[in-house]
Amino acid sequence: MFVGQNIYKIDGKGRLPLPPRFRRELEEGVIVAPGLEKCLFAYPVPEFIRLAEELGKQALSNRDMRLLQRAFIGSAVKLDLDGQGRVLLSQELRKYAGINNNAMVIGLFKRIEVWDPDLWEKERTIAQEQVGELLERESTIRHLEGRNTS
Numbered sequence: 001m002f003v004g005q006n007i008y009k010i011d012g013k014g015r016l017p018l019p020p021r022f023r024r025e026l027e028e029g030v031i032v033a034p035g036l037e038k039c040l041f042a043y044p045v046p047e048f049i050r051l052a053e054e055l056g057k058q059a060l061s062n063r064d065m066r067l068l069q070r071a072f073i074g075s076a077v078k079l080d081l082d083g084q085g086r087v088l089l090s091q092e093l094r095k096y097a098g099i100n101n102n103a104m105v106i107g108l109f110k111r112i113e114v115w116d117p118d119l120w121e122k123e124r125t126i127a128q129e130q131v132g133e134l135l136e137r138e139s140t141i142r143h144l145e146g147r148n149t150s
Contacts, residue, residue, distance in 0.1 A: 002107030
């Protein structure tokens with residue numbers, strides 16, 4: 001389980017340290033893909049496999065599903081942690097997320113997000129401002145409780 005947030009310096013080679021408390025769940029490596037809102041999504045290998053299998057069950061005749069599979073699975077890369085708990089983020093991934101010298105690493109239960117700190121601050125502010133409204137919506141409550149929203 002991933003929770004909490006930490007800011008880390010990215011070294012000159014593009015290596016990003018991951019929080020020590022996250023590392024045990026990432027012994028098989030981590031799958032990193034471009035995420036939403038200009039961040040990177042990072043998953044333990046077993047969780048990414050589960051998600052990819054779910055996407056793979058979707059009909060290939062559905063263009064939206066093919067696009068999603070290409071964007072999510074096709075753009076993902078498996079990274080191994082080095083002896084110091086760092087992963088090497090490619091220039092392409094860092095450019096996508098606007099990450100330069102520092103990165104905010106956020107644990108979101110089964111997923112990790114990696115953000116440019118300034119972009120994260122803007123997103124965090126939006127989330128904090130809207131959390132009450134989101135929780136008050138009946139559909140959100142039903143979804144969180146696992147009830148059908150139809």
